[in-house]
Amino acid sequence: xxxxxxxxxxxxxxxxxxxxxxxxxxxxxxxxxxxxxxxxxxxxxxxxxxxxxxxxxxxxxxxxxxxxxxxxxxxxxxxxxxxxxxxxxxxxxxxxxxxxxxxxxxxxxxxxxxxxxxxxxxxxxxxxxxxxxxxxxxxxxxxxxxxxxxxxxxxxxxxxxxxxxxxxxxxxxxxxxxxxxxxxxxxxxxxxxxxxxxxxxxxxxxxxxxxxxxxxxxxxxxxxxxxxxxxxxxxxxxxxxxxxxxxxxxxxxxxxxxxxxxxxxxxxxxxxxxxxxxxxxxxxxxxxxxxxxxxxxxxxxxxxxxxxxxxxxxxxxxxxxxxxxxxxxxxxxxxxxxxxxxxxxxxxxxxxxxxxxxxxxxxx
Amino acid sequence: xxxxxxxxxxxxxxxxxxxxxxxxxxxxxxxxxxxxxxxxxxxxxxxxxxxxxxxxxxxxxxxxxxxxxxxxxxxxxxxxxxxxxxxxxxxxxxxxxxxxxxxxxxxxxxxxxxxxxxxxxxxxxxxxxxxxxxxxxxxxxxxxxxxxxxxxxxxxxxxxxxxxxxxxxxxxxxxxxxxxxxxxxxxxxxxxxxxxxxxxxxxxxxxxxxxxxxxxxxxxxxxxxxxxxxxxxxxxxxxxxxxxxxxxxxxxxxxxxxxxxxxxxxxxxxxxxxxxxxxxxxxxxxxxxxxxxxxxxxxxxxxxxxxxxxxxxxxxxxxxxxxxxxxxxxxxxxxxxxxxxxxxxxxxxxxxxxxxxxxxxxxx
Numbered sequence: 001x002x003x004x005x006x007x008x009x010x011x012x013x014x015x016x017x018x019x020x021x022x023x024x025x026x027x028x029x030x031x032x033x034x035x036x037x038x039x040x041x042x043x044x045x046x047x048x049x050x051x052x053x054x055x056x057x058x059x060x061x062x063x064x065x066x067x068x069x070x071x072x073x074x075x076x077x078x079x080x081x082x083x084x085x086x087x088x089x090x091x092x093x094x095x096x097x098x099x100x101x102x103x104x105x106x107x108x109x110x111x112x113x114x115x116x117x118x119x120x121x122x123x124x125x126x127x128x129x130x131x132x133x134x135x136x137x138x139x140x141x142x143x144x145x146x147x148x149x150x151x152x153x154x155x156x157x158x159x160x161x162x163x164x165x166x167x168x169x170x171x172x173x174x175x176x177x178x179x180x181x182x183x184x185x186x187x188x189x190x191x192x193x194x195x196x197x198x199x200x201x202x203x204x205x206x207x208x209x210x211x212x213x214x215x216x217x218x219x220x221x222x223x224x225x226x227x228x229x230x231x232x233x234x235x236x237x238x239x240x241x242x243x244x245x246x247x248x249x250x251x252x253x254x255x256x257x258x259x260x261x262x263x264x265x266x267x268x269x270x271x272x273x274x275x276x277x278x279x280x281x282x283x284x285x286x287x288x289x290x291x292x293x294x295x296x297x298x299x300x301x302x303x304x305x306x307x308x309x310x311x312x313x314x315x316x317x318x319x320x321x322x323x324x325x326x327x328x329x330x331x332x333x334x335x336x337x338x339x340x341x342x343x344x345x346x347x348x349x350x351x352x353x354x355x356x357x358x359x360x361x362x363x364x
Numbered sequence: 365x366x367x368x369x370x371x372x373x374x375x376x377x378x379x380x381x382x383x384x385x386x387x388x389x390x391x392x393x394x395x396x397x398x399x400x401x402x403x404x405x406x407x408x409x410x411x412x413x414x415x416x417x418x419x420x421x422x423x424x425x426x427x428x429x430x431x432x433x434x435x436x437x438x439x440x441x442x443x444x445x446x447x448x449x450x451x452x453x454x455x456x457x458x459x460x461x462x463x464x465x466x467x468x469x470x471x472x473x474x475x476x477x478x479x480x481x482x483x484x485x486x487x488x489x490x491x492x493x494x495x496x497x498x499x500x501x502x503x504x505x506x507x508x509x510x511x512x513x514x515x516x517x518x519x520x521x522x523x524x525x526x527x528x529x530x531x532x533x534x535x536x537x538x539x540x541x542x543x544x545x546x547x548x549x550x551x552x553x554x555x556x557x558x559x560x561x562x563x564x565x566x567x568x569x570x571x572x573x574x575x576x577x578x579x580x581x582x583x584x585x586x587x588x589x590x591x592x593x594x595x596x597x598x599x600x601x602x603x604x605x606x607x608x609x610x611x612x613x614x615x616x617x618x619x620x621x622x623x624x625x626x627x628x629x630x631x632x633x634x635x636x637x638x639x640x641x642x643x644x645x646x647x648x649x650x651x652x653x654x655x656x657x658x659x660x661x662x663x664x665x666x667x668x669x670x671x672x673x674x675x676x677x678x679x680x681x682x683x684x685x686x687x688x689x690x691x692x693x694x695x696x697x698x699x700x701x702x703x704x705x706x707x708x709x710x711x712x713x714x715x716x717x718x719x720x721x722x723x724x725x726x727x728x
Contacts, residue, residue: 357721
């Protein structure tokens with residue numbers, strides 16, 4: 001243990017807020033969940049409070065509840081439920097070394113955590129068998145439903161679902177996207193077709209331009225001389241090309257200008273020999289994604305049900321079983337579909353309430 | 365956000381314990397503090413519960429409250445106070461990838477956190493001006509006193525002491541070691557002398573063998589052809605020699621056999637040109653310490669008051685000011701002494717109560 005050098009400064013006294021909060025694991029993230037009414041009404045003040053709560057800016061977040069990594073520096077602010085019973089929330093990725101909060105992204109792990117929290121906190125009443133928790137990220141517009149087994153309408157504190165790569169199990173949470181609400185901008189196929197062509201430098205690249213989970217441009221790997229089974233080293237030129245493919249697709253999809261994160265860009269090809277489903281490689285911003293985001297997986301799964309899409313052209317079926325394996329750079333994602341042409345796409349996840357109490361937050 | 369592959373196992377239902385706990389920053393660590401009465405009475409069960417609470421074994425401690433680093437995977441178990449008002453506790457370093465707890469070490473940061481917690485929790489009543497909190501680690505025998513300003517006997521939630529390298533300030537906590545209780549094995553100078561010689565391979569190395577804070581063997585840097593101002597690259601041969609110097613010193617100090625962590629071994633020399641105090645380089649286990657442990661700093665400070673010790677021989681005074689600067693590989697430690705021949709050695713630290721509540725712990 002290191003001693004510190006002697007210099008110290010005196011800072012004047014200050015108010016300390018006591019803020020109720022609950023720490024919930026969702027998937028492979030930890031998320032601190034707050035109620036909007038427990039935070040300052042002013043948005044800027046609330047943001048400053050969240051930053052201080054996590055101990056940022058500090059590489060180690062030593063004076064707060066942050067876990068000093070991107071998957072443990074996350075918060076959800078719950079605004080309440082609307083007349084239809086949908087939980088309204090905002091997701092906050094808290095900066096670590098930066099005193100900043102990113103509100104414009106989605107986090108499937110935290111959405112999973114929120115599903116369990118909603119029942120645990122009484123925000124949503126548990127049903128007799130399975131409780132449905134519809135949630136809406138009011139910043140991004142993402143809607144999904146969490147389904148959690150609640151036998152005898154009891155709130156689950158513990159569950160037996162353990163997924164690959166996790167040491168401890170948790171409460172089963174099925175995360176479900178529905179056709180009626182999975183488009184961010186209103187139209188599932190903004191061009192009206194499940195297959196389009198993107199023109200760039202005189203080449204024509206076949207692509208499915210879909211708005212499901214998130215807007216996505218899914219390119220046929222073959223048209224780029226690839227198979228979508230490549231390793232990272234083999235995809236360097238694709239990563240370089242991706243920003244221009246994204247920009248061209250955004251124009252064709254009539255997306256608002258200036259968004260750098262949508263559409264999601266990826267290539268799709270036939271699965272590895274002997275496997276079913278599809279192979280995919282996703283590029284987020286200007287880097288290869290080792291796996292796939294939840295919302296991009298929805299896009300691929302939704303497109304798998306559309307005749308002529310690059311996904312349905314390449315996918316190998318599994319004898320009528322309406323589930324889709326997406327083979328990725330690292331691992332495989334399993335997506336459950338309600339039908340071969342799905343109106344519901346769902347993911348098996350788990351969550352656990354780790355801790356609940358109050359956080360003391362100085363108003364420096 | 366990555367999806368997980370589909371394999372999942374079902375694990376049977378299990379009890380979930382609700383365990384009260386408080387998260388306190390002390391110095392540059394975060395420490396979860398528990399009461400012994402809230403943990404299982406059986407020592408093995410309590411240890412398993414602590415491991416599960418932190419989410420270990422897991423590199424990321426994602427299903428628990430651990431922070432996935434050595435300075436954020438620490439706990440204190442408070443046993444209570446004795447008739448003299450001393451708080452009895454045990455310090456637990458929780459393994460991260462290993463399902464293991466190390467009880468035999470000291471942590472000055474967590475001792476600092478405990479001082480503040482004792483007042484905050486009502487374990488010790490706040491006094492009118494400054495509250496003294498004597499604490500005893502019942503595993504290691506380490507005793508020290510935390511002094512915390514409590515004007516009007518109010519419990520401080522916030523304080524203005526910010527030390528170098530810390531972004532946020534905290535409640536001032538002075539950590540004080542006292543001559544009457546700073547020896548682990550009863551005798552401050554086990555050989556009866558402030559200066560000894562350690563014989564090894566025909567060489568004689570002058571050393572001060574002292575038991576203050578922790579048993580320590582402080583070698584004269586010059587006898588090893590060094591100055592104690594060297595950088596890491598220049599100290600390779602010392603690091604190699606240190607285990608045998610430690611073993612020889614342990615025999616001379618009549619310490620119990622089989623301890624690999626004591627005596628602490630270091631070299632002492634004159635401070636950098638123009639500075640006061642001493643230079644020191646400490647070797648913990650078989651690696652160079654970038655700074656110095658609190659207990660080793662006590663040993664150097666105590667020895668600075670003894671005529672003939674290697675510390676008092678090399679130290680440059682500061683005009684009668686009874687404080688000692690220890691110049692280290694990385695930074696400088698400032699130690700306050702009550703007199704040139706100290707009966708009290710103290711350190712300025714800070715602490716803050718971050719969160720309090722309950723942790724839900726499955727009994728897998």
